Amino acid sequence: MKAFALHKRCFLILMSAFFIISCSRLPVIKPVDTAMAPDTMRRCHLPFLDIPYRFIHAIEVALPGSRTGTVVGVTAFDPATKTIQSVIMTIEGFVLFDASYEKEVRVNRAVPPFNAEHFAGYMMDDVRLIFLTPDGRLSDTGVFEDGSTVCRYYVKQNWVIDVIVHKDNTWEIERYSDSHELLRKVMTFSVRDRIPGMVELNAFGFREYTLRLNLINAEPVSPEALRLRPDDAPEDDE
Protein backbone atom coordinates (compact mmCIF):
# COMPACT_ATOMS: atom_id res chain seq x y z
CA MET A 1 0.00 0.00 0.00
CA LYS A 2 2.87 2.27 0.96
CA ALA A 3 4.66 1.45 -2.31
CA PHE A 4 1.53 2.21 -4.25
CA ALA A 5 1.21 5.60 -2.55
CA LEU A 6 4.85 6.36 -3.42
CA HIS A 7 4.30 5.42 -7.05
CA LYS A 8 1.19 7.53 -7.14
CA ARG A 9 3.11 10.52 -5.75
CA CYS A 10 5.88 10.07 -8.33
CA PHE A 11 3.28 9.80 -11.06
CA LEU A 12 1.67 13.05 -9.94
CA ILE A 13 5.04 14.82 -9.82
CA LEU A 14 5.87 13.58 -13.32
CA MET A 15 2.49 14.59 -14.63
CA SER A 16 2.84 18.01 -13.05
CA ALA A 17 6.28 18.45 -14.61
CA PHE A 18 4.92 17.34 -17.97
CA PHE A 19 2.03 19.75 -17.62
CA ILE A 20 4.34 22.63 -16.77
CA ILE A 21 6.67 21.83 -19.66
CA SER A 22 3.88 21.34 -22.15
CA CYS A 23 2.42 24.67 -21.12
CA SER A 24 5.70 26.59 -21.48
CA ARG A 25 4.90 29.97 -22.85
CA LEU A 26 6.88 32.09 -25.20
CA PRO A 27 7.90 35.54 -23.96
CA VAL A 28 5.13 38.07 -24.49
CA ILE A 29 5.71 40.52 -27.33
CA LYS A 30 4.13 43.93 -26.98
CA PRO A 31 2.93 45.19 -30.35
CA VAL A 32 4.26 48.46 -31.67
CA ASP A 33 2.50 51.20 -33.56
CA THR A 34 2.04 50.39 -37.23
CA ALA A 35 4.15 53.38 -38.13
CA MET A 36 7.02 51.87 -36.13
CA ALA A 37 6.83 48.47 -37.84
CA PRO A 38 9.38 49.20 -40.60
CA ASP A 39 11.89 50.42 -38.02
CA THR A 40 11.28 47.30 -35.94
CA MET A 41 11.92 45.11 -38.97
CA ARG A 42 15.06 47.03 -39.80
CA ARG A 43 16.42 46.57 -36.29
CA CYS A 44 15.62 42.85 -36.37
CA HIS A 45 17.81 42.57 -39.45
CA LEU A 46 20.79 44.07 -37.62
CA PRO A 47 22.32 40.70 -36.53
CA PHE A 48 22.39 39.32 -40.07
CA LEU A 49 24.96 40.63 -42.53
CA ASP A 50 23.82 41.30 -46.10
CA ILE A 51 26.92 40.20 -47.98
CA PRO A 52 29.14 37.09 -47.91
CA TYR A 53 31.44 37.11 -44.91
CA ARG A 54 34.08 34.95 -43.29
CA PHE A 55 34.55 34.78 -39.54
CA ILE A 56 37.44 33.24 -37.64
CA HIS A 57 36.81 32.57 -33.96
CA ALA A 58 38.60 31.00 -31.04
CA ILE A 59 35.82 28.81 -29.67
CA GLU A 60 35.73 27.91 -26.01
CA VAL A 61 33.69 24.77 -25.55
CA ALA A 62 32.15 23.94 -22.18
CA LEU A 63 30.44 20.62 -21.65
CA PRO A 64 28.72 19.16 -18.58
CA GLY A 65 31.12 17.96 -15.91
CA SER A 66 33.37 21.03 -16.18
CA ARG A 67 34.94 19.67 -19.36
CA THR A 68 36.41 22.49 -21.41
CA GLY A 69 38.52 22.98 -24.49
CA THR A 70 39.36 25.49 -27.18
CA VAL A 71 39.29 25.10 -30.95
CA VAL A 72 39.48 27.49 -33.88
CA GLY A 73 36.41 27.85 -36.06
CA VAL A 74 36.26 29.30 -39.56
CA THR A 75 32.80 30.07 -40.92
CA ALA A 76 32.01 31.57 -44.30
CA PHE A 77 28.48 32.22 -45.50
CA ASP A 78 26.51 33.86 -48.26
CA PRO A 79 23.20 35.26 -47.00
CA ALA A 80 21.78 35.43 -50.53
CA THR A 81 22.15 31.72 -51.22
CA LYS A 82 22.18 30.58 -47.58
CA THR A 83 25.43 28.77 -48.38
CA ILE A 84 27.73 27.98 -45.46
CA GLN A 85 31.23 26.62 -45.18
CA SER A 86 32.49 25.65 -41.77
CA VAL A 87 35.80 24.32 -40.48
CA ILE A 88 36.82 23.38 -36.95
CA MET A 89 40.50 22.94 -36.24
CA THR A 90 42.84 22.73 -33.31
CA ILE A 91 44.92 25.75 -32.32
CA GLU A 92 47.82 23.93 -33.95
CA GLY A 93 45.93 23.93 -37.24
CA PHE A 94 44.77 20.34 -37.54
CA VAL A 95 41.39 20.21 -39.23
CA LEU A 96 38.89 18.18 -37.25
CA PHE A 97 35.78 18.98 -39.23
CA ASP A 98 35.17 20.54 -42.64
CA ALA A 99 31.68 20.78 -44.06
CA SER A 100 29.51 22.93 -46.27
CA TYR A 101 25.80 23.55 -46.49
CA GLU A 102 23.93 24.34 -49.67
CA LYS A 103 20.44 22.93 -49.39
CA GLU A 104 22.04 19.90 -47.76
CA VAL A 105 25.07 19.21 -45.59
CA ARG A 106 28.20 17.96 -47.32
CA VAL A 107 31.01 16.75 -45.08
CA ASN A 108 34.46 17.07 -46.65
CA ARG A 109 36.42 15.86 -43.66
CA ALA A 110 35.46 14.67 -40.21
CA VAL A 111 37.81 13.12 -37.72
CA PRO A 112 35.97 10.82 -35.29
CA PRO A 113 33.78 11.57 -33.38
CA PHE A 114 33.03 14.59 -35.58
CA ASN A 115 31.84 12.02 -38.11
CA ALA A 116 28.96 11.07 -35.81
CA GLU A 117 25.72 10.70 -37.72
CA HIS A 118 23.95 13.89 -36.66
CA PHE A 119 26.88 16.11 -35.69
CA ALA A 120 27.14 17.96 -39.00
CA GLY A 121 23.42 18.70 -39.11
CA TYR A 122 23.31 19.98 -35.52
CA MET A 123 26.37 22.09 -36.09
CA MET A 124 25.00 23.67 -39.24
CA ASP A 125 21.77 24.44 -37.38
CA ASP A 126 23.81 26.34 -34.78
CA VAL A 127 25.79 28.19 -37.46
CA ARG A 128 22.61 29.16 -39.29
CA LEU A 129 21.03 30.35 -36.05
CA ILE A 130 23.97 32.66 -35.35
CA PHE A 131 24.64 34.06 -38.82
CA LEU A 132 21.61 33.79 -41.10
CA THR A 133 18.14 35.31 -41.07
CA PRO A 134 15.68 32.66 -39.87
CA ASP A 135 14.34 30.70 -42.79
CA GLY A 136 10.66 30.75 -41.93
CA ARG A 137 7.49 32.74 -41.44
CA LEU A 138 7.64 36.04 -39.59
CA SER A 139 4.70 35.89 -37.20
CA ASP A 140 5.15 38.78 -34.76
CA THR A 141 7.13 41.94 -34.32
CA GLY A 142 7.20 44.26 -31.36
CA VAL A 143 9.10 44.95 -28.16
CA PHE A 144 9.77 43.24 -24.86
CA GLU A 145 9.21 44.83 -21.46
CA ASP A 146 12.76 46.21 -21.42
CA GLY A 147 12.24 47.96 -24.74
CA SER A 148 14.24 45.51 -26.85
CA THR A 149 13.00 44.99 -30.37
CA VAL A 150 11.85 41.46 -31.15
CA CYS A 151 10.85 39.55 -34.27
CA ARG A 152 9.36 36.08 -33.97
CA TYR A 153 9.70 33.48 -36.73
CA TYR A 154 8.17 30.05 -37.13
CA VAL A 155 10.61 27.75 -38.90
CA LYS A 156 10.89 24.04 -39.75
CA GLN A 157 9.37 21.54 -37.32
CA ASN A 158 7.27 24.39 -35.94
CA TRP A 159 10.26 25.67 -33.99
CA VAL A 160 10.15 29.30 -32.93
CA ILE A 161 13.04 31.74 -33.29
CA ASP A 162 13.03 35.09 -31.50
CA VAL A 163 15.48 37.71 -32.74
CA ILE A 164 15.91 40.27 -29.97
CA VAL A 165 17.87 43.46 -30.57
CA HIS A 166 18.70 45.53 -27.51
CA LYS A 167 18.91 49.28 -27.33
CA ASP A 168 22.72 49.13 -27.25
CA ASN A 169 22.66 47.19 -30.58
CA THR A 170 23.76 43.91 -29.04
CA TRP A 171 21.34 41.07 -29.69
CA GLU A 172 20.05 37.71 -28.60
CA ILE A 173 18.59 34.90 -30.65
CA GLU A 174 16.47 32.23 -29.00
CA ARG A 175 15.19 29.04 -30.51
CA TYR A 176 12.26 27.18 -28.96
CA SER A 177 10.85 23.73 -29.67
CA ASP A 178 7.31 23.23 -30.90
CA SER A 179 6.31 22.88 -27.22
CA HIS A 180 8.03 26.22 -26.55
CA GLU A 181 10.91 24.75 -24.61
CA LEU A 182 14.04 26.89 -24.94
CA LEU A 183 16.62 24.90 -26.93
CA ARG A 184 19.25 27.49 -27.89
CA LYS A 185 20.13 30.95 -26.72
CA VAL A 186 22.66 33.12 -28.57
CA MET A 187 24.02 36.26 -26.90
CA THR A 188 26.37 38.81 -28.40
CA PHE A 189 28.84 41.15 -26.75
CA SER A 190 31.11 44.01 -27.79
CA VAL A 191 29.36 44.62 -31.11
CA ARG A 192 31.07 47.01 -33.51
CA ASP A 193 29.71 47.70 -37.00
CA ARG A 194 27.35 44.71 -36.64
CA ILE A 195 30.28 42.37 -35.84
CA PRO A 196 30.20 40.89 -32.32
CA GLY A 197 33.50 40.63 -30.48
CA MET A 198 32.07 37.64 -28.68
CA VAL A 199 29.14 35.34 -29.28
CA GLU A 200 27.91 32.91 -26.67
CA LEU A 201 25.67 30.02 -27.60
CA ASN A 202 23.99 27.98 -24.89
CA ALA A 203 22.35 24.70 -25.79
CA PHE A 204 19.72 23.33 -23.44
CA GLY A 205 17.80 20.11 -23.17
CA PHE A 206 19.17 16.69 -23.99
CA ARG A 207 22.59 17.91 -25.16
CA GLU A 208 23.72 20.81 -23.02
CA TYR A 209 26.82 22.75 -23.96
CA THR A 210 28.14 26.28 -24.20
CA LEU A 211 30.20 27.75 -27.03
CA ARG A 212 31.97 31.08 -26.64
CA LEU A 213 33.11 32.41 -29.98
CA ASN A 214 35.82 35.02 -29.52
CA LEU A 215 36.42 36.94 -32.72
CA ILE A 216 39.83 36.65 -34.34
CA ASN A 217 38.96 38.04 -37.74
CA ALA A 218 35.92 38.99 -39.82
CA GLU A 219 36.00 40.09 -43.44
CA PRO A 220 33.79 40.15 -46.52
CA VAL A 221 34.44 37.49 -49.13
CA SER A 222 33.36 37.06 -52.70
CA PRO A 223 30.52 34.64 -53.46
CA GLU A 224 32.97 32.78 -55.71
CA ALA A 225 35.25 32.09 -52.74
CA LEU A 226 32.37 30.27 -51.09
CA ARG A 227 32.03 27.95 -54.02
CA LEU A 228 35.60 26.66 -53.67
CA ARG A 229 35.86 23.04 -52.60
CA PRO A 230 38.88 21.26 -51.16
CA ASP A 231 39.22 19.40 -54.47
CA ASP A 232 39.73 22.71 -56.26
CA ALA A 233 42.91 23.42 -54.35
CA PRO A 234 46.22 23.18 -56.22
CA GLU A 235 48.51 20.25 -55.60
CA ASP A 236 50.95 20.80 -52.78
CA ASP A 237 54.60 21.07 -53.58
CA GLU A 238 57.10 19.93 -51.05
Add this chain to the structure above:
Amino acid sequence: MRFMTTKGRAKRGVLLVGILFCCAVMLGWADNWEDIQRKSSNIKSVSAHFSQEKHMHILTKALISKGHFYFLAPDSVRWEYTSPVKSVLLMRKGDIKRYTLGRRGFVEDSGGSLESMQIVLQEISKWSRGQFTGNEHFSATLKGGQVPKIILTPKEKGLSAMISRIVITLSPDRRGVISFVKIIENKGNYTLFEFTDVQINGKISETIFREVE
Protein backbone atom coordinates in the same frame (compact mmCIF):
# COMPACT_ATOMS: atom_id res chain seq x y z
CA MET B 1 29.11 18.32 -29.75
CA ARG B 2 31.66 15.90 -28.37
CA PHE B 3 34.64 18.13 -28.83
CA MET B 4 36.51 16.78 -25.88
CA THR B 5 36.75 13.20 -26.97
CA THR B 6 38.17 14.34 -30.25
CA LYS B 7 40.80 16.51 -28.73
CA GLY B 8 42.66 13.52 -27.37
CA ARG B 9 42.91 12.09 -30.83
CA ALA B 10 43.77 15.42 -32.34
CA LYS B 11 46.27 16.13 -29.63
CA ARG B 12 48.03 12.92 -30.47
CA GLY B 13 48.70 14.12 -33.98
CA VAL B 14 49.46 17.58 -32.79
CA LEU B 15 51.90 16.47 -30.18
CA LEU B 16 53.64 14.06 -32.46
CA VAL B 17 54.41 16.95 -34.70
CA GLY B 18 55.37 19.13 -31.77
CA ILE B 19 57.91 16.64 -30.68
CA LEU B 20 59.13 16.49 -34.20
CA PHE B 21 60.12 20.13 -34.03
CA CYS B 22 62.68 19.64 -31.32
CA CYS B 23 64.11 16.55 -32.91
CA ALA B 24 64.14 17.96 -36.39
CA VAL B 25 66.46 20.70 -35.27
CA MET B 26 69.07 18.03 -34.87
CA LEU B 27 68.78 16.74 -38.35
CA GLY B 28 70.99 19.16 -40.15
CA TRP B 29 73.90 17.69 -38.35
CA ALA B 30 74.17 14.76 -40.64
CA ASP B 31 73.33 13.35 -44.02
CA ASN B 32 72.27 9.88 -42.91
CA TRP B 33 70.26 8.28 -40.15
CA GLU B 34 73.26 6.78 -38.38
CA ASP B 35 74.89 10.17 -37.99
CA ILE B 36 71.66 11.66 -36.73
CA GLN B 37 71.27 8.99 -34.11
CA ARG B 38 74.91 9.26 -33.04
CA LYS B 39 75.08 13.02 -32.84
CA SER B 40 71.61 13.74 -31.46
CA SER B 41 72.67 12.57 -28.05
CA ASN B 42 74.50 15.92 -27.71
CA ILE B 43 71.27 17.92 -27.79
CA LYS B 44 70.33 19.10 -24.31
CA SER B 45 67.98 21.95 -25.10
CA VAL B 46 66.32 23.79 -27.98
CA SER B 47 64.45 27.08 -28.07
CA ALA B 48 62.97 28.89 -31.05
CA HIS B 49 60.34 31.33 -32.20
CA PHE B 50 57.88 29.97 -34.70
CA SER B 51 55.24 31.28 -37.01
CA GLN B 52 52.46 29.03 -38.19
CA GLU B 53 50.65 29.54 -41.49
CA LYS B 54 47.43 27.66 -41.95
CA HIS B 55 46.41 27.26 -45.59
CA MET B 56 43.11 25.81 -46.70
CA HIS B 57 40.33 26.33 -49.22
CA ILE B 58 38.13 28.35 -46.90
CA LEU B 59 40.91 30.86 -46.23
CA THR B 60 41.83 33.22 -49.04
CA LYS B 61 44.91 34.18 -47.07
CA ALA B 62 46.72 32.11 -44.50
CA LEU B 63 45.81 32.27 -40.84
CA ILE B 64 49.01 33.24 -39.03
CA SER B 65 49.82 32.17 -35.49
CA LYS B 66 53.00 32.87 -33.59
CA GLY B 67 54.70 31.45 -30.55
CA HIS B 68 57.73 29.96 -28.83
CA PHE B 69 59.02 26.43 -28.65
CA TYR B 70 61.24 24.97 -25.93
CA PHE B 71 62.71 21.52 -25.44
CA LEU B 72 64.82 20.26 -22.56
CA ALA B 73 66.24 16.74 -22.70
CA PRO B 74 65.13 14.13 -22.04
CA ASP B 75 61.41 14.80 -22.25
CA SER B 76 60.33 18.34 -21.37
CA VAL B 77 58.51 20.40 -23.99
CA ARG B 78 56.80 23.77 -23.88
CA TRP B 79 54.83 24.70 -26.99
CA GLU B 80 53.45 28.16 -26.49
CA TYR B 81 51.20 30.22 -28.75
CA THR B 82 51.22 33.97 -28.21
CA SER B 83 48.77 34.95 -30.97
CA PRO B 84 46.00 34.94 -32.01
CA VAL B 85 45.02 32.47 -29.28
CA LYS B 86 47.19 32.27 -26.19
CA SER B 87 47.79 28.62 -25.42
CA VAL B 88 50.49 26.61 -23.68
CA LEU B 89 51.21 22.93 -24.01
CA LEU B 90 53.45 21.49 -21.31
CA MET B 91 55.01 18.05 -21.30
CA ARG B 92 57.20 16.97 -18.44
CA LYS B 93 58.07 13.62 -16.89
CA GLY B 94 55.19 11.79 -18.45
CA ASP B 95 52.65 14.45 -17.54
CA ILE B 96 51.09 16.46 -20.36
CA LYS B 97 48.81 19.43 -19.90
CA ARG B 98 47.39 22.07 -22.14
CA TYR B 99 46.15 25.49 -21.06
CA THR B 100 44.28 28.12 -23.03
CA LEU B 101 43.75 31.72 -22.02
CA GLY B 102 40.07 32.46 -21.51
CA ARG B 103 37.93 34.83 -19.52
CA ARG B 104 39.16 33.34 -16.25
CA GLY B 105 42.83 33.27 -17.14
CA PHE B 106 44.63 30.14 -18.32
CA VAL B 107 42.31 27.15 -18.04
CA GLU B 108 43.46 23.58 -18.44
CA ASP B 109 41.86 21.69 -21.30
CA SER B 110 40.17 18.72 -19.75
CA GLY B 111 39.54 16.55 -22.75
CA GLY B 112 42.97 15.09 -23.34
CA SER B 113 43.41 11.37 -23.59
CA LEU B 114 46.01 9.99 -21.24
CA GLU B 115 46.64 7.09 -23.57
CA SER B 116 47.46 9.44 -26.42
CA MET B 117 49.81 11.35 -24.19
CA GLN B 118 51.64 8.18 -23.28
CA ILE B 119 52.21 7.45 -26.95
CA VAL B 120 53.57 10.92 -27.46
CA LEU B 121 56.02 10.52 -24.64
CA GLN B 122 57.30 7.33 -26.18
CA GLU B 123 57.85 9.25 -29.38
CA ILE B 124 59.76 11.94 -27.55
CA SER B 125 62.23 9.52 -26.13
CA LYS B 126 62.71 7.82 -29.51
CA TRP B 127 63.15 10.92 -31.56
CA SER B 128 65.32 12.57 -28.94
CA ARG B 129 67.68 9.71 -29.53
CA GLY B 130 67.43 10.26 -33.27
CA GLN B 131 65.45 7.09 -33.83
CA PHE B 132 63.40 8.03 -36.87
CA THR B 133 63.79 4.81 -38.75
CA GLY B 134 61.95 1.88 -37.27
CA ASN B 135 59.42 4.29 -35.77
CA GLU B 136 56.04 2.65 -35.32
CA HIS B 137 54.09 5.76 -36.33
CA PHE B 138 56.05 7.27 -39.25
CA SER B 139 58.13 6.08 -42.16
CA ALA B 140 61.02 8.45 -42.73
CA THR B 141 62.77 9.34 -45.99
CA LEU B 142 65.88 11.52 -46.09
CA LYS B 143 66.39 13.59 -49.26
CA GLY B 144 69.83 15.14 -49.54
CA GLY B 145 70.94 18.03 -51.70
CA GLN B 146 71.56 21.72 -51.19
CA VAL B 147 68.36 22.00 -49.20
CA PRO B 148 67.98 18.67 -47.42
CA LYS B 149 64.51 17.45 -46.62
CA ILE B 150 63.05 14.74 -44.49
CA ILE B 151 59.65 13.33 -45.37
CA LEU B 152 57.62 11.50 -42.77
CA THR B 153 54.66 9.41 -43.79
CA PRO B 154 52.21 7.98 -41.24
CA LYS B 155 52.08 4.23 -41.01
CA GLU B 156 48.82 4.00 -39.11
CA LYS B 157 45.47 4.47 -40.80
CA GLY B 158 44.19 6.53 -37.87
CA LEU B 159 47.05 8.98 -38.04
CA SER B 160 47.03 9.17 -41.82
CA ALA B 161 43.41 10.31 -41.60
CA MET B 162 44.79 13.48 -40.06
CA ILE B 163 48.21 13.81 -41.65
CA SER B 164 49.11 12.89 -45.22
CA ARG B 165 52.81 13.61 -44.75
CA ILE B 166 55.27 15.92 -43.03
CA VAL B 167 58.08 17.64 -44.87
CA ILE B 168 60.99 19.08 -42.90
CA THR B 169 63.25 21.52 -44.71
CA LEU B 170 66.68 21.98 -43.20
CA SER B 171 68.55 25.23 -43.23
CA PRO B 172 71.08 25.14 -46.08
CA ASP B 173 73.49 27.51 -44.39
CA ARG B 174 73.20 26.76 -40.69
CA ARG B 175 73.95 23.26 -39.59
CA GLY B 176 71.64 21.87 -36.97
CA VAL B 177 68.79 24.24 -37.75
CA ILE B 178 65.59 23.63 -39.66
CA SER B 179 63.88 26.30 -41.71
CA PHE B 180 60.39 24.91 -42.18
CA VAL B 181 58.08 22.10 -41.21
CA LYS B 182 55.16 21.55 -43.54
CA ILE B 183 52.36 19.35 -42.31
CA ILE B 184 50.14 18.30 -45.18
CA GLU B 185 46.75 17.03 -44.11
CA ASN B 186 45.11 16.64 -47.49
CA LYS B 187 44.91 18.45 -50.82
CA GLY B 188 45.10 22.21 -50.32
CA ASN B 189 45.11 21.86 -46.56
CA TYR B 190 48.47 22.27 -44.90
CA THR B 191 50.24 24.03 -42.07
CA LEU B 192 53.63 25.61 -42.56
CA PHE B 193 55.85 26.30 -39.55
CA GLU B 194 58.84 28.58 -39.88
CA PHE B 195 61.45 28.60 -37.13
CA THR B 196 63.60 31.57 -36.33
CA ASP B 197 66.08 32.49 -33.62
CA VAL B 198 66.83 28.84 -32.97
CA GLN B 199 69.08 28.32 -29.96
CA ILE B 200 70.63 24.93 -29.33
CA ASN B 201 71.90 23.93 -25.89
CA GLY B 202 71.15 27.36 -24.44
CA LYS B 203 70.18 27.67 -20.78
CA ILE B 204 66.47 27.04 -20.23
CA SER B 205 64.88 27.18 -16.79
CA GLU B 206 63.08 24.01 -15.86
CA THR B 207 60.23 26.01 -14.37
CA ILE B 208 58.88 26.95 -17.80
CA PHE B 209 57.95 23.32 -18.26
CA ARG B 210 55.97 23.35 -15.02
CA GLU B 211 54.38 26.78 -14.90
CA VAL B 212 52.12 28.34 -17.51
CA GLU B 213 52.94 31.95 -16.68
